Amino acid sequence: MAEYRDDRYYVDSHEWILFDGDTATIGISDFAQEELGDIVYVEADSVGEKLEKGEIFGSVESVKVASDLFMPVDGEVLEFNEDLEEEPELINEDAYAAWIIKIKVSDPEQIEDLLDAKKYQEITE
Amino acid sequence: MNRTILYDEHLALNAKMVDFAGWEMPVQYTGIKDETLTVRQAQGMFDVSHMGEIRILGAGAGEFLDYVLSRKISHKNPELTNYAFLCYEDGGVADDLMVYQLDTDDYWLVVNAANTDKDFAYLEVMLTKYDRQNEILIINETADYGLIAIQGTGSLTPTINALAPIYPDLNISERVEALKRFRQVSFPLDDKRMVVSRTGYTGEDGYEVYLPVTDTIKLWQNLLKENVKPCGLGARDALRLEAGLPLYGHELSSEINPLEAGLGKFVELERDFVGKAMVDKQQRQLIALISQDKSIPRDGYRVFIQDQEIGYITSGSFSPTLNKGIAFALVSTDLAENTTKVEVAIRRKNHIYKITTTPFV
Structure with a gap:
C-alpha cells in the first residue's frame, strides 16, 4: 500500500512539495514510485532556470517508461539531488526522503491550489 | 477483457x-x-x-503453409520449430510466428496475442484462394x-x-x-x-x-x-x-518487412510465396544502438546524423543486464557504410549512441 504524508502538499501529476521558508523540495509520491517500478534514471536539467507551475523540470525513468516531472508551483530551480545520479533507486526505497530538486518559491500564495495528503490520496484510489 | x-x-x-x-x-x-x-x-x-494457437489440418496443409509463409515448412524436419512470417502481398508482415508440426498434415501456428483474430481471418481468406481448400481446416485452439x-x-x-x-x-x-x-x-x-x-x-x-x-x-x-x-x-x-529479438508492432509490421528488419534468413526468396514482393521494397534498415551516457532511448524517439533525421527508435529500454540504454532503430539505407555513431533526440538534448551488433548481451 502506498504511503501518504501530511507534512507536505501534492499535485495530480504525482509530485510532492515540502515547504521550508521560502524554499521547498520536490519529489514524487510513494504511489508514483510504486506505479513506475524500478527507477533507473532521474534527470533535472533545469537547474538555474525559473519555471512556472506545470512546466517540466526533469524526468524520471523506470525500465519501461520515461515520465516527465512537473513544477507544482512557480519557482527557481536551485539544486538537483545528486545522490540520485548514482542511486536513482533511492526513490523506490523512500520516495519522501529522496527529494529531486530544491527550489526558491516565487509565489507562496499558490499553496492554495495544492492538494493535501487526504485529497491526493482520494485521486489515486 | x-x-x-x-x-x-x-x-x-x-x-x-x-x-x-x-x-x-x-x-x-x-x-x-x-x-x-x-x-x-x-x-x-x-x-x-x-x-494464439492456430491449427492447420488436412491433406495439403503443409503446401498451404509453404505458400502463405516465408519459409518452405513442408520439407523441414518435423521435430524443428520454425520461425517464419505471415506476409501480405506487398511483403508487409501480418505476423511473425512459430510453426510446430504436430503430425502428418497437422500444424500449429503460434502467433502473437494481439494478432490471433486477424491472422485467423487472413488465413481463412487465403484458404479460399487455395485449390485444396476443401480438405483443410483452420481452427483457433487458443x-x-x-x-x-x-x-x-x-x-x-x-x-x-x-x-x-x-x-x-x-x-x-x-x-x-x-x-x-x-x-x-x-x-x-x-x-x-x-x-x-x-x-x-x-x-x-x-x-x-x-x-x-x-x-x-x-x-x-x-x-x-x-x-x-x-x-x-x-x-x-x-x-x-x-537478446536482439524483434517484436511485432515495433520491428515488424504491415509497414516494415522482414528484409528491412534484417531477418532475411527466415525468408526463402528463391520460391513463390505471398509477400515475395518485399525483395523490391527495402528503403530502410534496422540497426542496434547502445547508450554512451546514462540516457535511455524509448519507442518513437528520433534518430539523427548531424542535423539530418535518418529514422526512429522502434524499441528502446533500459537494459537491466548491461545497465545501459539499448534500442533498435529503423533508419534510411543511405547510411554510410562506415557509420559507427548516431544521435538520438531525448527530450531537450541529442545523445550519442553507438551502433552495435545483436544480441546486446
Whole structure:
C-alpha cells in the first residue's frame, strides 16, 4: 500500500512539495514510485532556470517508461539531488526522503491550489 | 477483457496487472530488474497463455503453409520449430510466428496475442484462394491451451520435475531430456496434446510447455515449488530486446518487412510465396544502438546524423543486464557504410549512441 504524508502538499501529476521558508523540495509520491517500478534514471536539467507551475523540470525513468516531472508551483530551480545520479533507486526505497530538486518559491500564495495528503490520496484510489 | 487460466495465480502473487492486447496480464511481480536478472542467472517462468494457437489440418496443409509463409515448412524436419512470417502481398508482415508440426498434415501456428483474430481471418481468406481448400481446416485452439515458458540455464530439471507428476503415464523425463535447441516433442492426450519445445523469447536456454488449460494451474504451482521465479511481461520485453529479438508492432509490421528488419534468413526468396514482393521494397534498415551516457532511448524517439533525421527508435529500454540504454532503430539505407555513431533526440538534448551488433548481451 502506498504511503501518504501530511507534512507536505501534492499535485495530480504525482509530485510532492515540502515547504521550508521560502524554499521547498520536490519529489514524487510513494504511489508514483510504486506505479513506475524500478527507477533507473532521474534527470533535472533545469537547474538555474525559473519555471512556472506545470512546466517540466526533469524526468524520471523506470525500465519501461520515461515520465516527465512537473513544477507544482512557480519557482527557481536551485539544486538537483545528486545522490540520485548514482542511486536513482533511492526513490523506490523512500520516495519522501529522496527529494529531486530544491527550489526558491516565487509565489507562496499558490499553496492554495495544492492538494493535501487526504485529497491526493482520494485521486489515486 | 480476456484473462488466462492463471489469472488468480497472478493476483495471489501480488502481480501488477496491465491490459496487453485485450488481455489482463502480469507486467511484473517483484520488479522488472530483479525478474530480468533472475532469468539471466537462474530460472524464471512466464504465463504466455494469451498467445494464439492456430491449427492447420488436412491433406495439403503443409503446401498451404509453404505458400502463405516465408519459409518452405513442408520439407523441414518435423521435430524443428520454425520461425517464419505471415506476409501480405506487398511483403508487409501480418505476423511473425512459430510453426510446430504436430503430425502428418497437422500444424500449429503460434502467433502473437494481439494478432490471433486477424491472422485467423487472413488465413481463412487465403484458404479460399487455395485449390485444396476443401480438405483443410483452420481452427483457433487458443482457448483450449495454456502456455508457460520456463527460461534460464538449468530449466530442464524444474521443467521435468513439474511436468512428470501431471502426466505420470507419459515418458516425460526421457523425451524432454533428449530435446535439442529449437526442437519440440508432442505428447498426445485424449482429445488434445501437450507439447514441449526447447525455445523461448529471452536469449536464454529454456522450454515452452503447451498444455490443456485444465492442467495449466497445476504446472504453474509445481514450478513455484521448484523455485522457478514468476516473471512478467515487463521482464519478457527487456529480455527479448537484450537478446536482439524483434517484436511485432515495433520491428515488424504491415509497414516494415522482414528484409528491412534484417531477418532475411527466415525468408526463402528463391520460391513463390505471398509477400515475395518485399525483395523490391527495402528503403530502410534496422540497426542496434547502445547508450554512451546514462540516457535511455524509448519507442518513437528520433534518430539523427548531424542535423539530418535518418529514422526512429522502434524499441528502446533500459537494459537491466548491461545497465545501459539499448534500442533498435529503423533508419534510411543511405547510411554510410562506415557509420559507427548516431544521435538520438531525448527530450531537450541529442545523445550519442553507438551502433552495435545483436544480441546486446
